[in-house]
Amino acid sequence: MLPPSVTTISRLLEQLSGLEDPRQQAKVLYPLPEILLLGLASSLAGADDIVEMVRWAKLNADSCAAIIPMHGVSPTMTR
Structure with a gap:
């Protein structure tokens, strides 16, 4: 795939940004x-x-970082 x-x-991401963040x-x-x-x-x-x-x-951090703009750090990298 x-x-x-x-x-x-x-x-x-544009569609998801329309959601209210509580x-x-x-x-x-x-x-x-x-x-x-x-x-x-x-x-x-x-x-x-x-x-x-x-x-x-965590296992896919490199692949995710290549396609998802995580502002420099992914949430899983902080733990």
């Missing part, structure tokens, strides 16, 4: 659309819970 194009990822903005480290995109990608890859999502994101 071919990876999604940068255009496809950009369009998806978090306290002073405590936000990562944009909600990027977190949701990682969650979606890991779920499509078979992750069933947050632990598996984090594991998937």
Whole structure:
């Protein structure tokens, strides 16, 4: 299976950015659309819970960084 194009990822992030972010903005480290995109990608890859999502994101950090603009650091790299 071919990876999604940068255009496809950009369009998806644009759509996700339209969602309201209920978090306290002073405590936000990562944009909600990027977190949701990682969650979606890991779920499509078979992750069933947050632990598996984090594991998937860590194992695929280089690939994710190549197509998802994570503002320099992915959420999984901070732990």
